[in-house]
Structure formats: structure tokens, C-alpha cells
Amino acid sequence: MLQPKTEAINRLRTHLQCSSFLASLLANRDIDSTSLADRFLIPSFRHLSDPSAMKDMDTAVRRIHDAILRHERILIFGDYDVDGVTAAVLITEFLNTVGAEVSYYIPHRETEGYGLKPVHISDPAISNNVNLIITVDCGSSSHEAVHMARCAGIDVIITDHHTISNPMPEALAVVNPKRSDCPSGAGNLAGVGVAFFLVINLRKYLRDRGFWASRNEPNLKNACDLVALGTVADMVPLTGDNRIFVKGGIDIINSEPRPGIQSLMEISGIQHPFLNSEDIAFKLAPRLNAAGRMAHAKTAARLLLTRDSQKALKLAETLNALNSKRRSVEQRVLDEIHLRLQNEPEHLHMGAIVMADAAWPSGILGIVASRLVHQFFRPVVLISTQNGTGRGSARSIPGFDLYQGLKSCADSLIGFGGHAAAAGLEISTERIPEFRIRFTRMAGSLINQDQMVPEMTIDGILDIQDITPALIDEIESLKPYGTGNPEPVFLATDIHIVSSGIVGRNTRRMLLKSGNGSSGAGISAVQFNVDSPLPMASEMREMVYRLRWNFWNGNRTPQILVEDAIFSLQSPMTESIMRTDDGFIPVKNAMTYQGP
Structure with missing residues (x-):
């Protein structure tokens, strides 16, 4: 958890006339001066760099x-x-x-x-x-x-x-x-x-x-819809100029979307005018990217350029179909890699995973590499080979500069480019074994075991009985979320599960109350990527979660997004704590949550 910055919190609280809750969230993001806070909370084109x-x-x-x-x-x-x-x-x-x-x-x-x-x-x-x-x-x-x-x-x-x-x-x-x-x-x-x-x-x-x-x-300013799409999709930090672009772009999309974006929102199930950066990242961007991954990116360009609503709808339908195909191919490749890792477990004992195959479409390898990084928390390089040449995508973990890593192996490659976290490369097929040895050894020498454990930074302790509409509004003022400005994460203890059930393929919906016997209707919660019923317990000892408004049919209701939970007598996640007057608990001992 993040350590409280008492002086900064008090300064921000006085200047903004806000709760210590919001002041703490800002300080956690190194927004510790009044001028930074003003620019962060009210992004303005006046503050753009020259x-x-x-x-x-x-x-x-x-x-x-x-x-x-x-x-x-x-x-x-x-x-x-x-x-x-x-x-x-x-x-x-x-x-x-x-x-x-x-x-x-x-x-x-x-x-x-x-x-x-x-x-x-x-x-x-x-x-x-x-x-x-x-x-x-x-x-x-x-x-x-x-x-x-x-x-x-x-x-x-x-x-x-x-x-x-x-x-x-x-x-x-x-x-x-x-x-x-x-x-x-x-x-x-x-x-x-x-x-x-x-x-x-x-x-x-x-x-x-x-x-x-x-x-x-x-x-x-009317072109900021395009800037917002590209900025969020490329996962650059949503701070400074990028925050101004994305906030302005989302405002444009939610007020007067161009026909292409309007059609893509409709086909993606995004409620107008409630689009946010998460919708761009997980709904719009994948469909736009599907054009280049599965066919030709000019389809996405035509969608964004057209002013004809009927043409836009047809192009959006094409992108949606390509995205469905992309998901299917992506899952097939991921399943193949999982099987190979079972049969060749030595890959998981190296500092990085480097694999190649002639049957893998190069267009989806970046997504698959990202999913593997999330699962195994080490750099991943996946290469598609055709006619003696391999084209690959690479993704990394915090603390390992992928670009510099590839640069150290440059004489094994035809070419490469990218960033610290994501890169692309081209290589002669015959040199892939040599590259695998060099890259995995180099990564293994630079990455320690602690870096290979996924971590989640928790902003503080927030009991669900202290959740109010005003508090959620303060959280929402931190939007747009993304790289460099993550959505706040909280920890709650002693939660009573009023009801629970699996909906769809892998979504758990719950109604939660504070375990201290508080009255009230409770708060809705959802947990994704689960496929089993709750354990034999009606209590959660501790819960890591995000908090936001859920918009449906023109109404908004509080909703908890559960990231992880402890249902049994396991070691608690918390360190020593100290409650403030508005229910938010800054943490005295800095730590990060690594799961139960």
C-alpha cells in the first residue's frame, strides 16, 4: 500500500476544499502541489506544452x-x-x-x-x-x-x-x-x-x-476524438498533455461523435454519452486494431474519415466481424502456447519466453504476448515465421527495458523498434535459436525473482459502509484512467455476502454489506473471469476492489469491481492502519498486494 503524504494531503485538502480522501488519492499519484492538482482536475488546452x-x-x-x-x-x-x-x-x-x-x-x-x-x-x-x-x-x-x-x-x-x-x-x-x-x-x-x-x-x-x-x-479541439483514440490505444501515460488530449477527446465523443465512432460505439454496446477511457481501450481500440491485424487497416481509416452514417455502420460491422475472428484466432494461438509450455516447461525457468511458429498470424501476437506477460510475469517474444523471415512482437514487465534488451541482441536481428514495454522485431528464421538463448540469458541476468511476482498497489483501506455518492464523484474526478494514472484500488475488511451468482460465462454478481451489521440495501458488486460458485462462506475476510458508477438505462448506481478476496482464515493483507474522519484509511507501512 502507498504511504500517506501528510503535508501534501493537508495542503491539497485546504486548497481544493475537498476531503482527505481525494487529497490522498492525488498525493498517491505524485500530484502533491496545488498547481499540479488544479491542472490535473481541470485539464485545459491552455496548459499544453509548446x-x-x-x-x-x-x-x-x-x-x-x-x-x-x-x-x-x-x-x-x-x-x-x-x-x-x-x-x-x-x-x-x-x-x-x-x-x-x-x-x-x-x-x-x-x-x-x-x-x-x-x-x-x-x-x-x-x-x-x-x-x-x-x-x-x-x-x-x-x-x-x-x-x-x-x-x-x-x-x-x-x-x-x-x-x-x-x-x-x-x-x-x-x-x-x-x-x-x-x-x-x-x-x-x-x-x-x-x-x-x-x-x-x-x-x-x-x-x-x-x-x-x-x-x-x-x-x-474537434480533432481530439482522434487523438484520444490513438493515445489510449497506444498505452502511453495519461498525464500532462496526454491527459488534456484524452479528456477533451472523450468530451467530443460524448457530445458530437463523428459517424464512424458513433457506429462503432453502437455496435460495441457503449451507452451514449457515457463513454470513458476504458471503453476506448477495451471496446473501440480492439475493433479498430482488428482491421490491421486480420485484414487491412485502411478499413479503420475509412471508418474514421467518412461522414456518411450508413457507410459508417457497414464499416463498423466489418470491423466487429474482424474483431470476433481476431478473438478466435488469438485464443487458438494462446491454447497452442499453453500446451507447448506444458510439454516444454523449461521455458518457464528462463528469464523470458521466446517462441516462434509458422502458423501464427503476426497480427495477433502482440495481444497474445501481453496476455502471457500477465499470466507468467516475464518478458515475452512471439515470432511468426514465413519464407525464412520472422516478424515478432514483444511485451515486457515493469523494470525491464525491452528496447534496450533487443538492442543488446541487435546483431542477431534484421531490425527492431519500439519502447521499454512493447516492441516489434524482424529476424532471419535460422537465427531464432541463437536469439532465444541470448535474449533469455540477458533477461534472466537483469530480472530478479521479486520482479516476476505481479503486484497491485492499493490506495488505502475503505470500508464499504463509508461509500457515498459524493465519494464516488470524487473518485470519478480522477478520470480518465490509464497508464500513468491507474484507477484507484481499495481494500475492505469483514464483508457480508448477501447474495451471489454466476451470470454469463464467467461473471460473478454479488450484493455486499459491511460485516459489522450495518443496515441498508447493500451495494452491488461484480467479479470478472470467474467460473466457479463461491466457497462455503457468506463472508469475505478481505477484499481488494475498485469503485465506480454503473450506468444503465439512464440511471447510475454504485458498483464494486472485485479484484481479489479472501474467504477463509488466511493471512490478512493489511498492515497497521489509521482511520481518518471521512472513513478513508491511509496506510502507515508501504506495501503492495500480491494476492492471497
């Missing part, structure tokens, strides 16, 4: 301005995930607004792979007389392709957010906040966030030159 501080931004904006005035052909080159698709759509829409000669291209995951390649300079660039290529969410490692473009007289502007090494591609401009010489401090942006910063700067550049005197200047 987009012009990015290295090469001015060069990029000037070149795009010239291309617009000269009616040069501009190609937006994207990526096949939600981040890359939304970034491509965002810039394409803006350039269409200003009358530019613009088109977009998204490569096929299976046949073309990630990033700008020499073949793309031949087609679609040279074949379509393109004068300027703008990459989004890619390009930082496209040295050969950029060189070929220069030789063909085509300028290249790279916008990206992936880790970049020197020497950089010899592009006209490399707009990437992860450049070692970039002073912007915006390294947490997703690819669509970098693209949005480019558009913000371009709009201002055009304004300063009188471009909007005879045109309607677009309100870029």
Missing part, C-alpha cells in the same frame, strides 16, 4: 506550407495500429481542409510490415508523382527509404514517437520528442499526439501569414 519547442518543427511546418501553396502532392504514410491510423486521418483531414493535394497510405501488416521502406518510395510515392512524404507513428529507423526518397527528389518529414538512435535518417525534418537533442520534454506523446502538435503549429503558421483571412479557421 508544440514549437520540438526539434525540426519549424522546418516541417514551413515545408508543408510551401507544399500547400504550390499544390504539390503530399503523401501521409501511416501505421496499421490505432495510433498510426488516427494520426494519418488527423493530418489528412486537416490538409484537406486547407485545400492541399493530399493522400494517405497505410501498409499491410502481413505483406509489407512496419515502417517506410524503399518499395514505398517506388510505389506509391514516385508512381503518383509525390513531392513530400510525411510519416506518422513511424519513420525513425527508415534510413534506406529516406535516402532513396532524397535521391528521387522527394522530401521526407518524419513524425514519430518511437525510440530513435543516432545517426537519424537524413530526412528534411525529424519531429520526434525522443530525439536526444529535442528540448520539448514531450517524450510521452503517442504518434497521434506528435501529429497533433504538428497540426497545431501548422495552423498557427498559416494564421500568421493571413491564410485564414478568407477561410474558416478549424477548431482543432
Whole structure:
């Protein structure tokens, strides 16, 4: 559990005129000053970082301005995930607004792979007389392709957010906040966030030159729906600029969703206007990603670009069907890996899991790797092999930098790229055994056993008898949740189970009361991914849970989401505690919960 920060809590409580409960939750997230709290609770575009501080931004904006005035052909080159698709759509829409000669291209995951390649300079660039290529969410490692473009007289502007090494591609401009010489401090942006910063700067550049005197200047807040989708889907920290983007984007979607998002919400069962970041992460993003994983990502781009409601509905239905297929294939691959792990248990005695198979579609390997990391809590690399070449996805655990790990094995790879937590790679099939040995040994030497135990940080002790509507509203003020801003987790003790039952395939619904004999109707609780009835007990000794509003048919009711519980006389989860005046209990001894 997190240690209380008494001075910060008191300072925030006085400034915000809030409960110690909310002040403690803010302090737990290192929001310990009044200015940080104000910006966190009321995200505003006034507080955005300066987009012009990015290295090469001015060069990029000037070149795009010239291309617009000269009616040069501009190609937006994207990526096949939600981040890359939304970034491509965002810039394409803006350039269409200003009358530019613009088109977009998204490569096929299976046949073309990630990033700008020499073949793309031949087609679609040279074949379509393109004068300027703008990459989004890619390009930082496209040295050969950029060189070929220069030789063909085509300028290249790279916008990206992936880790970049020197020497950089010899592009006209490399707009990437992860450049070692970039002073912007915006390294947490997703690819669509970098693209949005480019558009913000371009709009201002055009304004300063009188471009909007005879045109309607677009309100870029309306593009935040795209930025929110890509930012949440790419799992970058929802702090700072990203929090502003996602909060603004969710507000746009809940007020005036574009036809594509509206159709996708309907087909996903999302109640309007109650969409949140969790809906984006677990309902919208998987369906948008399914296009690139199972077919072609241009279907997702068309959905986001269309203004035709009927066309949007048909495209949303296509994505929904592709997502169902994706889930089926994903489960098949996961079952195969589980069987292999049973037959080859030595994989679980290594510092990482590295596996390859010719029958695995590369498009779903990132999801499967994430599920395996969650199950076995160690880095996972899964590789799909075809025609002597393997394309892989890798996912990691906190404390192990995946990008640096792959970099240490770079001479065994054709190429790689990504972040500390997620990466992609390409490798010759014959070198996979060598890579497996090197990578697993290196991971084993850097990861200790404590890192291989999943942990859940608990914000504090909260008895369910102390739950009130006002308290839930305070929790909701911390939204949007995501990487870097997790949903608060609480611990309760002595809970009475009034009723319980399994609904659907694996959901347990319960009615809970405080075990101290409190009156009242009780509070609804739900626990996912369970398939067995409760043990012979009507009490929970301790419960780890989240707390939120449940919206249904226009009504809202309190709901507990149970993460874990102790039903028998096991060792308690709690350390020494101290109750405050509003029922919230900060914890004196810092600890994390590792399960009963």
C-alpha cells in the first residue's frame, strides 16, 4: 500500500476544499502541489506544452506550407495500429481542409510490415508523382527509404514517437520528442499526439501569414476524438498533455461523435454519452486494431474519415466481424502456447519466453504476448515465421527495458523498434535459436525473482459502509484512467455476502454489506473471469476492489469491481492502519498486494 503524504494531503485538502480522501488519492499519484492538482482536475488546452519547442518543427511546418501553396502532392504514410491510423486521418483531414493535394497510405501488416521502406518510395510515392512524404507513428529507423526518397527528389518529414538512435535518417525534418537533442520534454506523446502538435503549429503558421483571412479557421479541439483514440490505444501515460488530449477527446465523443465512432460505439454496446477511457481501450481500440491485424487497416481509416452514417455502420460491422475472428484466432494461438509450455516447461525457468511458429498470424501476437506477460510475469517474444523471415512482437514487465534488451541482441536481428514495454522485431528464421538463448540469458541476468511476482498497489483501506455518492464523484474526478494514472484500488475488511451468482460465462454478481451489521440495501458488486460458485462462506475476510458508477438505462448506481478476496482464515493483507474522519484509511507501512 502507498504511504500517506501528510503535508501534501493537508495542503491539497485546504486548497481544493475537498476531503482527505481525494487529497490522498492525488498525493498517491505524485500530484502533491496545488498547481499540479488544479491542472490535473481541470485539464485545459491552455496548459499544453509548446508544440514549437520540438526539434525540426519549424522546418516541417514551413515545408508543408510551401507544399500547400504550390499544390504539390503530399503523401501521409501511416501505421496499421490505432495510433498510426488516427494520426494519418488527423493530418489528412486537416490538409484537406486547407485545400492541399493530399493522400494517405497505410501498409499491410502481413505483406509489407512496419515502417517506410524503399518499395514505398517506388510505389506509391514516385508512381503518383509525390513531392513530400510525411510519416506518422513511424519513420525513425527508415534510413534506406529516406535516402532513396532524397535521391528521387522527394522530401521526407518524419513524425514519430518511437525510440530513435543516432545517426537519424537524413530526412528534411525529424519531429520526434525522443530525439536526444529535442528540448520539448514531450517524450510521452503517442504518434497521434506528435501529429497533433504538428497540426497545431501548422495552423498557427498559416494564421500568421493571413491564410485564414478568407477561410474558416478549424477548431482543432474537434480533432481530439482522434487523438484520444490513438493515445489510449497506444498505452502511453495519461498525464500532462496526454491527459488534456484524452479528456477533451472523450468530451467530443460524448457530445458530437463523428459517424464512424458513433457506429462503432453502437455496435460495441457503449451507452451514449457515457463513454470513458476504458471503453476506448477495451471496446473501440480492439475493433479498430482488428482491421490491421486480420485484414487491412485502411478499413479503420475509412471508418474514421467518412461522414456518411450508413457507410459508417457497414464499416463498423466489418470491423466487429474482424474483431470476433481476431478473438478466435488469438485464443487458438494462446491454447497452442499453453500446451507447448506444458510439454516444454523449461521455458518457464528462463528469464523470458521466446517462441516462434509458422502458423501464427503476426497480427495477433502482440495481444497474445501481453496476455502471457500477465499470466507468467516475464518478458515475452512471439515470432511468426514465413519464407525464412520472422516478424515478432514483444511485451515486457515493469523494470525491464525491452528496447534496450533487443538492442543488446541487435546483431542477431534484421531490425527492431519500439519502447521499454512493447516492441516489434524482424529476424532471419535460422537465427531464432541463437536469439532465444541470448535474449533469455540477458533477461534472466537483469530480472530478479521479486520482479516476476505481479503486484497491485492499493490506495488505502475503505470500508464499504463509508461509500457515498459524493465519494464516488470524487473518485470519478480522477478520470480518465490509464497508464500513468491507474484507477484507484481499495481494500475492505469483514464483508457480508448477501447474495451471489454466476451470470454469463464467467461473471460473478454479488450484493455486499459491511460485516459489522450495518443496515441498508447493500451495494452491488461484480467479479470478472470467474467460473466457479463461491466457497462455503457468506463472508469475505478481505477484499481488494475498485469503485465506480454503473450506468444503465439512464440511471447510475454504485458498483464494486472485485479484484481479489479472501474467504477463509488466511493471512490478512493489511498492515497497521489509521482511520481518518471521512472513513478513508491511509496506510502507515508501504506495501503492495500480491494476492492471497
